[in-house]
Amino acid sequence: MTRAITEADWTSPLKAVPVSRQKKDALFELACRVALIAERARSSETASIADDARIERRKVLRFGLELLAQGADQETIELAYGHSASTADLDAGTRLELATLGAGLSAIAAGRHPFIALRRMTAFLGYDYFEKASEWIAAKLRKRRSKGLTLLLPGDFPDLIRNLSLDPRSLERALRGAGWELAVAALAGCAQESIDLVAGFYGPAGGTIFSDDAAWMRGKLSGDEISQAQGEFMTVVKRLESEGELAIGREDAFASDPDFIHELTRAVMSLDDRSLRSVFKDGDSRILALAMQGLEPRAHERILGLLPSRVARRLLDAVDDAAILPRREVLVAGKTLAQAVLAQAALTKSSPRESLESFGKVRDWAEGSVTEKA
Amino acid sequence: MIRWNAELAKRLACGDDDRRALGPLIRRFIDLARKARKEGFLALEADATQSDDPLLKVGLRLVAEGIPADTLEDILSTYLLASDEKGWPFLRSCATIEGLLSLSAGDDSDILIRKLVAYYGADRALAVLQELEGNAQ
Numbered sequence: 001m002t003r004a005i006t007e008a009d010w011t012s013p014l015k016a017v018p019v020s021r022q023k024k025d026a027l028f029e030l031a032c033r034v035a036l037i038a039e040r041a042r043s044s045e046t047a048s049i050a051d052d053a054r055i056e057r058r059k060v061l062r063f064g065l066e067l068l069a070q071g072a073d074q075e076t077i078e079l080a081y082g083h084s085a086s087t088a089d090l091d092a093g094t095r096l097e098l099a100t101l102g103a104g105l106s107a108i109a110a111g112r113h114p115f116i117a118l119r120r121m122t123a124f125l126g127y128d129y130f131e132k133a134s135e136w137i138a139a140k141l142r143k144r145r146s147k148g149l150t151l152l153l154p155g156d157f158p159d160l161i162r163n164l165s166l167d168p169r170s171l172e173r174a175l176r177g178a179g180w181e182l183a184v185a186a187l188a189g190c191a192q193e194s195i196d197l198v199a200g201f202y203g204p205a206g207g208t209i210f211s212d213d214a215a216w217m218r219g220k221l222s223g224d225e226i227s228q229a230q231g232e233f234m235t236v237v238k239r240l241e242s243e244g245e246l247a248i249g250r251e252d253a254f255a256s257d258p259d260f261i262h263e264l265t266r267a268v269m270s271l272d273d274r275s276l277r278s279v280f281k282d283g284d285s286r287i288l289a290l291a292m293q294g295l296e297p298r299a300h301e302r303i304l305g306l307l308p309s310r311v312a313r314r315l316l317d318a319v320d321d322a323a324i325l326p327r328r329e330v331l332v333a334g335k336t337l338a339q340a341v342l343a344q345a346a347l348t349k350s351s352p353r354e355s356l357e358s359f360g361k362v363r364d365w366a367e368g369s370v371t372e373k374a
Numbered sequence: 375m376i377r378w379n380a381e382l383a384k385r386l387a388c389g390d391d392d393r394r395a396l397g398p399l400i401r402r403f404i405d406l407a408r409k410a411r412k413e414g415f416l417a418l419e420a421d422a423t424q425s426d427d428p429l430l431k432v433g434l435r436l437v438a439e440g441i442p443a444d445t446l447e448d449i450l451s452t453y454l455l456a457s458d459e460k461g462w463p464f465l466r467s468c469a470t471i472e473g474l475l476s477l478s479a480g481d482d483s484d485i486l487i488r489k490l491v492a493y494y495g496a497d498r499a500l501a502v503l504q505e506l507e508g509n510a511q
Binding site: 001002008011014120134210 | 479
């Protein structure tokens with residue numbers, strides 16, 4: 001039996017007295033407001049919470065914000081709201097409000113991400129509000145771009161993450177085995193490239209929470225604490241490796257294949273402007289960004305020079321977002337590009353023969369024929 | 375130390391037939407654990423979409439998002455607290471939460487089974503464990 005279930009107060013479950021839909025909708029709006037306060041507080045610490053407390057008109061929320069601004073910990077907030085909620089003469093709606101706010105504010109005190117605080121609060125409102133919270137989070141995600149981070153700690157840890165990523169299941173097992181807190185602390189000392197590799201395993205919402213938490217922890221932890229977390233993460237990886245749970249890939253898997261890159265670049269450089277523009281304008285930015293890793297800089301310049309600035313920006317964003325790929329995946333992305341060009345050429349019949357022959361070679365490139373340069 | 379909660383024990387009270395009905399739920403979790411290990415945790419979102427059980431649906435989405443274990447536990451138990459279940463549905467929900475937490479931690483199916491058979495009660499757990507492991511091989 002889990003801790004949270006055994007410690008819950010089952011003598012007064014929240015559904016014993018029904019709460020109206022209108023009240024729950026109002027509490028949902030309140031929970032979103034608390035999540036926004038938490039988001040602001042993450043960037044400016046307690047000063048922002050003190051400001052929010054001063055202007056807050058709802059007494060029960062103002063009380064909690066003042067506690068947070070004074071540096072109250074999770075337990076203090078839980079006790080404060082728990083005592084209030086257990087008062088016998090409160091109506092069901094007020095009890096639900098106190099429980100919801102107490103959960104959200106204590107999550108903030110514990111350093112939880114605002115999205116997680118929202119999930120925590122809306123759980124009190126029942127299953128219907130899970131989707132509403134997901135929609136609210138998705139709307140927030142659409143408005144933001146990931147922030148670039150600079151490398152804090154030099155060392156082998158980013159290499160470990162990259163080598164583990166050669167087998168995605170291995171990296172995922174290492175992350176789950178280490179647990180969220182340790183993984184976030186360890187990755188806090190890495191460049192955005194490593195964090196992006198990891199965040200991809202948690203989906204759009206979970207991935208954003210992970211990236212934000214890593215950036216936030218960077219300001220909270222000392223270099224020694226991050227180094228210690230990385231050491232503990234490596235210990236988990238070694239244990240899982242000895243148990244046969246994961247495999248650490250070889251660094252040379254990232255070494256590029258110059259013959260393939262040369263052939264793909266030749267194909268792109270000899271393709272006519274119209275066909276090249278069409279493929280890159282209408283294609284999937286993510287796939288094309290991956291294929292760009294298999295091209296020489298002169299091919300990058302030609303492609304970006306041909307595209308309207310809006311499309312070029314979109315492609316550059318996708319290139320920025322893409323992690324450095326292992327050689328095999330660069331090969332797959334290049335082949336996908338070649339297939340797209342050849343499919344288009346079959347319809348228009350206007351592309352130069354030399355270029356199509358090169359794209360044909362790229363499409364049929366066998367993995368075994370890759371030159372080993374490691 | 376085991377903390378005894380009389381109200382919780384009352385809510386969990388149900389018959390042997392009810393406990394036996396946990397079998398399909400445990401098998402479902404074994405399949406989910408194998409799928410997560412083979413295809414990755416984001417693959418569980420498809421199972422969440424198809425599930426009729428609201429707790430499992432929400433839980434699988436949260437497991438895929440990878441949120442910290444203690445928060446996952448708090449959130450799932452809050453859903454349970456807000457739904458006011460008793461008897462068999464309550465037992466099933468408790469086992470579902472245990473399974474989701476085990477899944478999220480990346481436990482393999484051996485550990486997962488051992489955590490879930492405890493819900494049959496100490497007197498039947500061993501027999502059920504042998505039966506499930508026999509079927510799983």
